[in-house]
Amino acid sequence: MSDETRPRRTAAVIPAAGRGVRLGPGAPKALRALGGTPMLIHAVRAMARSRAVHLVVVVAPPDGAAEVRRLLDEHPLPDRTELLVVPGGDTRQESVAAGLAALPDDITCVLVHDAARPLVPVDTVDAVVEAVRDGAPAVVPALPLADTVKEVEPGKPGEPEPVVATPERARLRAVQTPQGFDLATLRRAHEAVAVSGEGATDDAGMVERLGTTVVVVPGHEEAFKVTRPLDLVLAEAVLARRRATDAY
Ligand SMILES: Nc1ccn([C@@H]2O[C@H](COP(=O)(O)OP(=O)(O)OP(=O)(O)O)[C@@H](O)[C@H]2O)c(=O)n1
Numbered sequence: 001m002s003d004e005t006r007p008r009r010t011a012a013v014i015p016a017a018g019r020g021v022r023l024g025p026g027a028p029k030a031l032r033a034l035g036g037t038p039m040l041i042h043a044v045r046a047m048a049r050s051r052a053v054h055l056v057v058v059v060a061p062p063d064g065a066a067e068v069r070r071l072l073d074e075h076p077l078p079d080r081t082e083l084l085v086v087p088g089g090d091t092r093q094e095s096v097a098a099g100l101a102a103l104p105d106d107i108t109c110v111l112v113h114d115a116a117r118p119l120v121p122v123d124t125v126d127a128v129v130e131a132v133r134d135g136a137p138a139v140v141p142a143l144p145l146a147d148t149v150k151e152v153e154p155g156k157p158g159e160p161e162p163v164v165a166t167p168e169r170a171r172l173r174a175v176q177t178p179q180g181f182d183l184a185t186l187r188r189a190h191e192a193v194a195v196s197g198e199g200a201t202d203d204a205g206m207v208e209r210l211g212t213t214v215v216v217v218p219g220h221e222e223a224f225k226v227t228r229p230l231d232l233v234l235a236e237a238v239l240a241r242r243r244a245t246d247a248y
């Protein structure tokens, strides 16, 4: 089959193997309930709601693949979406790499979406896919910042940290997921970072290190990451409002 006739399908990799230390003691964060349903199921539904997404790969806690498979079987999800579960690694980067390794050959566009961002609206997902399909090798949804940001010289714990710079806020963006990529580009970026041994806090940052341009599309306030206990309170409130106003 030539490159032109080969099907061009999109997959979403959902890293869900983190412990959720900042959320406090309990089950792995992705398995904790939001509105009575595991956060991971909300994240899978958020990807599956997009008609552009054909396959969802869930990267489970290393010893939790069977439990994740069971949860996916128990909760209704659209029939058109294929699902795969693979075990994750010690870092987000390793977990994403495990998801990428599981993708079949007909995938050309990949989204990487935190299980910890369960409420991202489908319009944001579609906007990211569309920008990749229009030719951008790497796309991130992002929002302008409300706070001023300072760069500091990290000091000893408990000691005040000196400020070294105040970046111009109008040029800064807070980056969310799903981040979208041409699959070959993201695989190259992960291989380069694995060889260099450097870490990265997001996938687009690895692509930037290849010298490849990453572009920004508008993010959404409800795509926030559930990181600390207060985020869970906000997520419950957003979900309750959706359930009261939409057929959610
Ligand atoms: N080894 C890891 C670490 C993180 N993640 C995933 O990466 C996403 C973003 O990470 P974060 O919000 O930092 O989750 P945790 O690592 O679980 O949080 P914490 O740092 O508080 O433990 C989450 O969906 C998380 O499950 C992962 O798949 N594998």
Ligand SMILES: C[C@](O)(CO)[C@H](O)COP(=O)(O)O
Residues within 6 Å of the ligand: 092, 114, 174, 175, 176, 177, 201, 202, 203, 225
């Ligand atoms: C990928 C990410 O959500 C973009 O904002 C973020 O970098 C993940 O950071 P975390 O510390 O692993 O939650």
